[in-house]
Amino acid sequence: MLGNFTYCNPTKLYFGKDALEGLSEELPKYGKNVLLVYGGGSIKKNGIYEKVIEILKANSKNIYEDAGVMPNPTSDKLAEGVTRAKEANADLILAVGGGSVCDYAKAVSVSVNCNDDPWEKYFIRFEEPSCEIIPVGCVLTMVGTGSEMNGGSVITNRVQKLKIGHVFGEEVFPKFSILNPEFTFTLPKYQMISGIYDIMSHILEQYFSGTDDNTSDYISEGLLRSLIHSTEKALENPSDYEARSNIMWTATWALNTLVAKGKTTDWMVHMLGQSVGAHTDATHGMTLSAVSLPYYRYILPYGLKKFARYAVNVWGVKYEGKTDRQIAEEGLSVMENWMKKTGLVMNITELGATETMLDGMVKSTLIMDGGYKVLSEADVRNILKASY
Amino acid sequence: MLGNFTYCNPTKLYFGKDALEGLSEELPKYGKNVLLVYGGGSIKKNGIYEKVIEILKANSKNIYEDAGVMPNPTSDKLAEGVTRAKEANADLILAVGGGSVCDYAKAVSVSVNCNDDPWEKYFIRFEEPSCEIIPVGCVLTMVGTGSEMNGGSVITNRVQKLKIGHVFGEEVFPKFSILNPEFTFTLPKYQMISGIYDIMSHILEQYFSGTDDNTSDYISEGLLRSLIHSTEKALENPSDYEARSNIMWTATWALNTLVAKGKTTDWMVHMLGQSVGAHTDATHGMTLSAVSLPYYRYILPYGLKKFARYAVNVWGVKYEGKTDRQIAEEGLSVMENWMKKTGLVMNITELGATETMLDGMVKSTLIMDGGYKVLSEADVRNILKASY
Numbered sequence: 001m002l003g004n005f006t007y008c009n010p011t012k013l014y015f016g017k018d019a020l021e022g023l024s025e026e027l028p029k030y031g032k033n034v035l036l037v038y039g040g041g042s043i044k045k046n047g048i049y050e051k052v053i054e055i056l057k058a059n060s061k062n063i064y065e066d067a068g069v070m071p072n073p074t075s076d077k078l079a080e081g082v083t084r085a086k087e088a089n090a091d092l093i094l095a096v097g098g099g100s101v102c103d104y105a106k107a108v109s110v111s112v113n114c115n116d117d118p119w120e121k122y123f124i125r126f127e128e129p130s131c132e133i134i135p136v137g138c139v140l141t142m143v144g145t146g147s148e149m150n151g152g153s154v155i156t157n158r159v160q161k162l163k164i165g166h167v168f169g170e171e172v173f174p175k176f177s178i179l180n181p182e183f184t185f186t187l188p189k190y191q192m193i194s195g196i197y198d199i200m201s202h203i204l205e206q207y208f209s210g211t212d213d214n215t216s217d218y219i220s221e222g223l224l225r226s227l228i229h230s231t232e233k234a235l236e237n238p239s240d241y242e243a244r245s246n247i248m249w250t251a252t253w254a255l256n257t258l259v260a261k262g263k264t265t266d267w268m269v270h271m272l273g274q275s276v277g278a279h280t281d282a283t284h285g286m287t288l289s290a291v292s293l294p295y296y297r298y299i300l301p302y303g304l305k306k307f308a309r310y311a312v313n314v315w316g317v318k319y320e321g322k323t324d325r326q327i328a329e330e331g332l333s334v335m336e337n338w339m340k341k342t343g344l345v346m347n348i349t350e351l352g353a354t355e356t357m358l359d360g361m362v363k364s365t366l367i368m369d370g371g372y373k374v375l376s377e378a379d380v381r382n383i384l385k386a387s388y
Numbered sequence: 389m390l391g392n393f394t395y396c397n398p399t400k401l402y403f404g405k406d407a408l409e410g411l412s413e414e415l416p417k418y419g420k421n422v423l424l425v426y427g428g429g430s431i432k433k434n435g436i437y438e439k440v441i442e443i444l445k446a447n448s449k450n451i452y453e454d455a456g457v458m459p460n461p462t463s464d465k466l467a468e469g470v471t472r473a474k475e476a477n478a479d480l481i482l483a484v485g486g487g488s489v490c491d492y493a494k495a496v497s498v499s500v501n502c503n504d505d506p507w508e509k510y511f512i513r514f515e516e517p518s519c520e521i522i523p524v525g526c527v528l529t530m531v532g533t534g535s536e537m538n539g540g541s542v543i544t545n546r547v548q549k550l551k552i553g554h555v556f557g558e559e560v561f562p563k564f565s566i567l568n569p570e571f572t573f574t575l576p577k578y579q580m581i582s583g584i585y586d587i588m589s590h591i592l593e594q595y596f597s598g599t600d601d602n603t604s605d606y607i608s609e610g611l612l613r614s615l616i617h618s619t620e621k622a623l624e625n626p627s628d629y630e631a632r633s634n635i636m637w638t639a640t641w642a643l644n645t646l647v648a649k650g651k652t653t654d655w656m657v658h659m660l661g662q663s664v665g666a667h668t669d670a671t672h673g674m675t676l677s678a679v680s681l682p683y684y685r686y687i688l689p690y691g692l693k694k695f696a697r698y699a700v701n702v703w704g705v706k707y708e709g710k711t712d713r714q715i716a717e718e719g720l721s722v723m724e725n726w727m728k729k730t731g732l733v734m735n736i737t738e739l740g741a742t743e744t745m746l747d748g749m750v751k752s753t754l755i756m757d758g759g760y761k762v763l764s765e766a767d768v769r770n771i772l773k774a775s776y
Contacts, residue, residue: 001569001633004404009397015649016392181389215614215634215641222610226603245389246603249649253603261403261637 001214001262009256011149012176015249017241019180020051026137026176027059031091034061035084037105039069039097046186048141052096064088066108069097072156072163072281073104075119081108082118085134095138095174098195099145099284102138106153106172109134123155123164129172138177143184143248144195144285146202146255148177156278162364163278165270179252181245185238192238193343194285196231196247200224201269201288202254207310208296208303209266209370216259221313223250223259228314231342266371269295272383275365282351289344290351293336294386298379303372304328348387358384389602389650397644399537400564403637405629407568408439414525414564415447419479422449423472425493427457427485434574436529440484452476454496457485460544460551460665460672461492463507469496470506473522483526483562486583487533487672490526494541494560497522511543511552517560526565531572531636532583532673534590534643536565544666550752551666553658567640569633573626580626581731582673584619584635588612589657589676590642595698596684596691597654597758604647609701611638611647616702619730654759657683660771663753670739677732678739681724682774686767688716691760695719736775746772 014022027034034056043049056063066084069077085093085108095105111118113131121127138148146152151168184192207220227250233243253259272295273287280287300307308324311317311331315338319327336346345351353361358381365380375383402410415422422444431437444451454472457465473481473496483493499506501519509515526536534540539556572580595608615638621631641647660683661675668675688695696712699705699719703726707715724734733739741749750769755762763771 001403001630001637004402004406006400006402006410008400012394012396014392014394015389018392022394212630213617214630215611215618215637218610218614218617219607219641220610221613222606222608223603225609226606229601229606230603242389242600242602245650249389249603253607253646258641262633 001216002210002212002264003262005261007257007261008170009149009173009258010170010175011173011256013149013179013252014176015179017180017182019178020055020139022176022178023052023055023137023139024059027056027061030135032060032062033064033088033091035064035066035088035090035093037066037069037081037093037095037097037101037108039067039071039101041067043096043141046183048096048139048183052094052139062088064090069101069104071100071283072277073100073107075123075155075157078104078107078111078118078155082111085112090134093134093136095136096141098140098142099147102136102140102147102174103145103153103155105136105138106147106151106168106174107155109136110168110172119155119157122153122166123157123162126166128169133171136174138174139183140177140179140248141183142187142191142195143251144198146199146251148174148179149252149256152255154274161278161360163274164366165274179248181241181248184244184248189238189343190283192234193231194283195251196227196285196342197289197339197344198285199227199247199251199254201285201292203227203259205266205269206260206263208306208372210262210264212262214262216262220259223254224314226250228338235342264370267368268371268375271366271368272380272387275361276348276351276353278364279357279361280348280352286345286351287348289339290346290348291383291387293332293346294383296332298383298386299371299373300328300332306372307331348384353388389604390598390600390652391650393649395645395649396558397537397561397646398558398563399561399644401537401567401640402564403567405568405570407566408443408527410564410566411440411443411525411527412447415444415449418523420448420450421452421476421479423452423454423476423478423481425454425457425469425481425483425485425489425496427455427459427489429455431484431529434571436484436527436571440482440527450476452478457489457492459488460669461488461495463511463543463545466492466495466499466506466543470499473500478522481522481524483524484529486528486530487535490524490528490535490562491533491541491543493524493526494535494539494556494562495543497524498556498560507543507545510541510554511545511550514554516557521559524562526562527571528565528567528636529571530575530579530583531639532586534587534639536562536567537640537644540643542662549666549748551662552754553662567636569629569636572632572636577626577731578671580622582671583639584615584673584730585677585727585732586673587615587635587639587642589673589680591615591647593654593657594648594651596694596760598650598652600650602650604650608647611642612702614638616726623730652758655756656759656763659754659756660768660775663749664736664739664741666752667745667749668736668740674733674739675736677727678734678736679771679775681720681734682771684720686771686774687759687761688720692716694760736772741776
């Protein structure tokens with residue numbers, strides 16, 4: 001376990017078929033005014049909206065609504081949310097939806113009492129909140145981002161064509177999250193597998209970093225094996241409770257700081273994917289799947305031992321009589337076949353990326369330094385070109 | 389992930405070579421009076437005592453001491469600790485030591501303001517605290533019990549020959565724990581490997597339970613593989629920082645509620661081991677290692693598929709052309725060889741158990757119902773007999 005670090009994750013999780021009962025336990029801890037934040041309205045079709053409203057009313061809350069949070073929440077929408085939260089004098093922001101809704105709720109929570117422009121302060125200058133933060137709770141309806149138990153918040157500026165994530169500290173983590181796997185059953189397959197690849201990428205981007213061989217790597221391998229196993233079961237039967245519950249639980253632990261401990265962490269797949277997302281508005285997980293293999297094949301020589309270990313421990317590649325290089329490449333091939341079988345998007349063309357977007361995407365890709373190779377702008381261009 | 393459950397683990401961990409600096413961050417949050425709890429005085433030899441005192445003084449704390457906590461802390465010592473904490477009017481109990489010291493500090497913390505007899509209330513009647521709880525912080529010097537990030541507290545009543553653990557809720561978890569792997573370097577080998585087997589047993593007793601195949605099982609396999617790998621490195625070189633830090637981190641995650649999620653959990657090895665411990669006063673981890681294989685071989689037919697999976701995923705047993713039974717038994721054989729090589733005690737005779745103790749040990753073994761077979765008293769007797 002490299003370096004010095006702290007671990008503190010105060011979010012309370014309520015998990016299972018009756019998880020929504022946890023909302024009644026949590027609500028009395030907060031004031032009267034609840035800002036209910038949600039997306040395009042699918043929660044009104046599947047009955048979750050009604051259930052949540054009923055519990056809020058039973059707890060005598062004043063309910064204010066902020067609907068229409070889009071899949072890649074924008075800085076304009078954030079400004080609107082801040083206005084609504086102020087009007088409501090919100091004591092609690094209750095996010096009901098997927099990762100975008102949770103991310104957005106956190107962004108609003110640190111912006112309501114902030115006099116600065118939140119996009120500039122948090123997503124350009126990466127400053128920390130110095131104002132009072134409104135508590136956030138989540139009712140999760142889509143799985144993938146891990147936003148239900150971390151301080152992450154990704155916001156897109158459409159004018160600047162930038163999609164940027166800020167990882168806030170524990171004071172911004174949701175106070176509680178409600179995780180009912182059944183709430184995810186009605187999700188379209190495209191959304192489900194997109195979320196699954198988001199989970200996989202979160203684990204891999206922490207795993208493929210650093211030079212040491214620590215407990216976090218072993219936990220990551222366990223999470224990956226569980227994810228692969230349960231994905232296959234969920235594809236056969238999307239209502240397989242065990243499979244969907246395992247995927248939901250894996251998503252939370254893939255990005256709640258645990259498997260980053262002792263690691264430098266990479267995050268270049270997210271940086272590349274987010275740049276593609278900012279230009280195409282494509283679904284997050286699919287932007288990651290489309291750039292992953294071009295990226296991993298590009299950096300493979302710089303992390304050969306780890307890619308070979310990955311092939312053996314995660315994908316069951318037999319290593320007898322093979323070089324590390326052969327084992328590592330075979331691992332990525334097995335992964336590629338699995339991704340295709342799962343139905344993931346394997347190139348950015350399919351996501352709407354055109355040749356003319358390349359320069360812009362190269363420019364808006366943030367370059368991180370925790371992985372096996374610090375990319376140059378030329379490297380970024382090569383990887384994105386290979387992703388078409 | 390079976391059933392409904394909540395997850396909340398509020399303990400803040402400071403990990404690494406500079407972890408003790410975290411104490412200065414934490415102390416200002418508490419009042420003036422600190423009750424410093426420790427064991428037989430090894431912390432005075434290795435310099436940790438002095439460092440802690442210095443930080444307490446720099447934070448202008450009034451320091452009260454409660455030394456002499458024994459490896460299996462007794463109900464009599466607990467009564468003494470309560471008196472000392474009252475005299476000190478303690479605002480914080482700071483445990484500096486291994487799991488016994490942390491366990492003891494938690495027991496004192498829930499007993500100071502309790503008018504009832506704590507042994508009777510918490511360890512016989514298993515009641516929850518209804519009084520004000522004194523906050524606890526830990527500086528860990530020995531690895532194994534996981535007490536630094538959970539609500540567990542094991543107390544021994546020497547007169548009644550009972551060693552009983554109470555798993556308290558999150559309000560009793562340490563507020564913070566300081567985990568510096570270097571603090572464990574000077575530990576004698578016997579103590580180190582005893583702690584290592586305690587960790588292994590914690591993971592196994594959660595893993596070998598329930599009928600489902602969930603994410604917790606995969607995380608457990610990862611933790612076990614990390615533990616086996618790092619143990620081998622630590623035996624070669626006890627000052628291998630990476631190995632010792634991995635072992636320390638694994639210990640915390642082996643028993644901080646995570647890998648129990650979705651599981652029924654067994655705990656019969658601990659019940660058998662604690663009974664042996666109550667009669668012999670032997671080192672905790674060694675009592676577990678001595679009864680483990682007789683227990684696992686006894687219940688193997690009732691959890692055959694899981695024992696076979698364990699053999700393959702944790703011990704690398706090749707499964708081609710073998711029956712589940714053969715695979716499972718081979719797994720336990722490989723484990724046995726590893727345990728012997730590691731230097732673990734493999735029978736209770738070596739721990740001081742005599743024939744005349746058998747009846748008493750059978751009687752004081754609590755029978756749990758979360759494993760693959762609910763034992764009868766006759767089963768307990770058979771397993772203990774096979775452990776001599």
